[in-house]
Amino acid sequence: MxxxxxxxxxxxxxxxxxxxxPGAVYIDPLLYNDVGANYTKWRNSSAIGxxxxxxxxxxxxxxxxxxxxxxxxxxxxxxIASNPGFAFAHEAPIYVQxxxxxxxxxxxxxxxxxxxxxxxxxxxxxxxxxxxxxxxxTTGDVNIQVQTLNLSxxxxxxxGGTGPYKGDLLFVTSGRALLPPSVVRVNPSxxxxxxxxxxxFLGRQFNSLDDIKIFPGTDIMFFTDPTYGWLSxxxxxxxxxxxxxxxDPSTGQVRVIADQFVHPNGIAxxxxxxxxxxxxxxxxxxxQSFTNRRVFAYAxxxxxxxxxxxxxxxxxxxxxxxxxxxxxxxxxIGKFYINSTTSQLIFxxxxxxxxxxxxxxxxxxxxxxMTLAT
Numbered sequence: 001m002x003x004x005x006x007x008x009x010x011x012x013x014x015x016x017x018x019x020x021x022p023g024a025v026y027i028d029p030l031l032y033n034d035v036g037a038n039y040t041k042w043r044n045s046s047a048i049g050x051x052x053x054x055x056x057x058x059x060x061x062x063x064x065x066x067x068x069x070x071x072x073x074x075x076x077x078x079x080i081a082s083n084p085g086f087a088f089a090h091e092a093p094i095y096v097q098x099x100x101x102x103x104x105x106x107x108x109x110x111x112x113x114x115x116x117x118x119x120x121x122x123x124x125x126x127x128x129x130x131x132x133x134x135x136x137x138t139t140g141d142v143n144i145q146v147q148t149l150n151l152s153x154x155x156x157x158x159x160g161g162t163g164p165y166k167g168d169l170l171f172v173t174s175g176r177a178l179l180p181p182s183v184v185r186v187n188p189s190x191x192x193x194x195x196x197x198x199x200x201f202l203g204r205q206f207n208s209l210d211d212i213k214i215f216p217g218t219d220i221m222f223f224t225d226p227t228y229g230w231l232s233x234x235x236x237x238x239x240x241x242x243x244x245x246x247x248d249p250s251t252g253q254v255r256v257i258a259d260q261f262v263h264p265n266g267i268a269x270x271x272x273x274x275x276x277x278x279x280x281x282x283x284x285x286x287x288q289s290f291t292n293r294r295v296f297a298y299a300x301x302x303x304x305x306x307x308x309x310x311x312x313x314x315x316x317x318x319x320x321x322x323x324x325x326x327x328x329x330x331x332x333i334g335k336f337y338i339n340s341t342t343s344q345l346i347f348x349x350x351x352x353x354x355x356x357x358x359x360x361x362x363x364x365x366x367x368x369x370m371t372l373a374t
Contacts, residue, residue, distance in 0.1 A: 019073040024060040025053050049301045049321025049339055057339035058322070058361060067334030070314060070325060072366030075351075077336055079141035080131045081360040087112040088124060088146065089355040092161035093306070093346035094169050096188050097373070100128045102346060102353055103149075103188065105158040108174050109232030112358060116234045117177050121157050123149045123186075128350050131362065152194040155184055157234065160211035160223065164188065165374045168195075170221075174208035174229040178236065181206040181229070183221065183247065198247055201254055207238040211266045211306070214374045215288060216273040221247045224278065226263035244278060246288060258290040266307035266317060270328075271370055277307050277315060280330075297330040306344035306355075310367040316352075318342040323354055323363075336363050 020026075032052060043050065051061075058077035062068065081089065090107035106121045107113035115121040124146045134142040157174035164170075168185040175181035182199040186192055200206070208229025213222055226242045229235030244258040244267065258264070258281065268277045276283050280296035283289075302320020309315055313328040322338040323345050336342075336354060344355040347369025354361040 020062070020068055021060050021071050021073060021075040023076075024062055024071070025055050026062045026065075027052065029063065046301055047320055049337065051321075051337065051339070055337070057337050059337050060363075061335040061337045062333075063335075064327075064331065064333040066327065067325065070310065070334065070365055070367040071363075075363055075365045077338075077354075077361050077363045078135060079143070079359055080135070080362050081126055081144050081146055082358065084358050085112065086114065087357040088122070089360045090343055090357055091159045091355070092123070092171055093344050093353065093355060094161040094163050095346050095348045095353070096164055096169070097349065099188060100349065101125050101188065102128060102348060103161065103169055104344070104355055105161070107357065108157040108159060108229070109234055115157065120176055123151055123155065123158050125149065126360065128348055132350055135362075149192050151186065151192055154182065154194045154196050155186065157208070157229065159209060162212050162214060162372050163374065165214065170212060170214075172209035172212045172223050174210070174235065175205065176234050181209040181225070183209070183212065183223065197249055198254065201240065201245070204239045207240055207242065208235050210264070213267050213269055214372070216269055216271065219249060219374060220288065221249065222257070222267055222276070223247070224264035224267050226261070226265060228263065244290065257288065258293070265303065266305045268307040268309055268315070270309060270313055271311060277309075297326045297332065299324055302341055308345055308347065309370050310347070311370060312367070314367070316345055318344050318355070323352070
């Protein structure tokens with residue numbers, strides 16, 4: 001095949017003989033490794049996704065056929081909620097399986113956030129049973145009503161979440177104005193009472209807490225603290241470096257376990273607890289400090305956020321064009337391509353729920369997420 005032919009044929013549809021989802025598109029790396037000097041579709045911005053087939057989103061983009069083990073043969077991506085004028089679905093998804101509810105937060109800052117120095121973001125929930133019933137009645141998208149929670153003022157700019165933790169939602173907040181960032185427990189049932197369990201590091205306010213996970217098999221919390229609140233204009237100038245913290249609620253001890261970041265964002269652990277993902281780190285088996293920092297993968301569109309792992313150790317992150325999925329070696333094997341920023345995701349019984357600022361989607365994949373409940 002000539003170079004010009006390779007440049008013209010950058011991708012092929014998945015063969016009908018493979019057990020592939022409807023509408024999935026296979027991007028063969030061998031066909032675009034050398035596109036030639038006359039290639040006219042160079043990307044000059046990380047805000048533009050790599051879609052050489054010009055397939056209409058949303059769709060499933062396959063870079064390695066092992067991705068089909070994740071999707072299964074019948075996966076689709078369908079919209080389940082939408083509000084074009086409000087970034088209601090941005091951060092902190094938590095799935096409560098017993099209630100079949102997904103809780104999440106709106107964006108802190110930005111044109112469609114309606115939050116900032118003087119206004120808080122909101123926490124909402126969507127009933128996945130209602131989603132399942134609605135999707136079963138149509139082949140298209142649905143728009144399920146989300147419910148906003150009336151939470152205590154202790155919850156200011158909820159930005160990361162995990163759990164359930166001892167039956168509660170566990171949020172980290174970015175804080176707002178002079179109100180401090182915090183780690184807070186929220187009852188997932190009315191009246192949604194809240195309990196702050198940490199709001200400082202030895203007398204200093206955190207910068208703007210971003211994401212949190214529980215170390216597998218323990219109650220110990222690990223969370224990231226970048227300066228996004230200050231950069232977005234709803235927090236004062238930072239008092240601390242951008243760091244990652246370990247908090248043991250049984251002793252009250254807080255310590256830094258990784259530093260020298262620009263903006264540490266999402267955080268997650270491998271199922272066996274031996275590896276942490278922000279960059280990729282080894283986890284010391286005795287101290288749980290992060291060691292041997294190295295690059296795991298580079299997101300080619302946007303900045304990765306909302307890191308989650310499935311039970312096979314594949315790594316998922318929300319990026320600038322959708323959800324990227326890498327295998328445990330850091331090879332990009334596929335994307336749930338939305339063509340816009342999708343900061344967060346969460347596994348549910350219905351599939352992978354995707355938060356895309358002004359909309360929510362579900363991909364009914366066959367992979368299962370790690371158990372996050374403690």
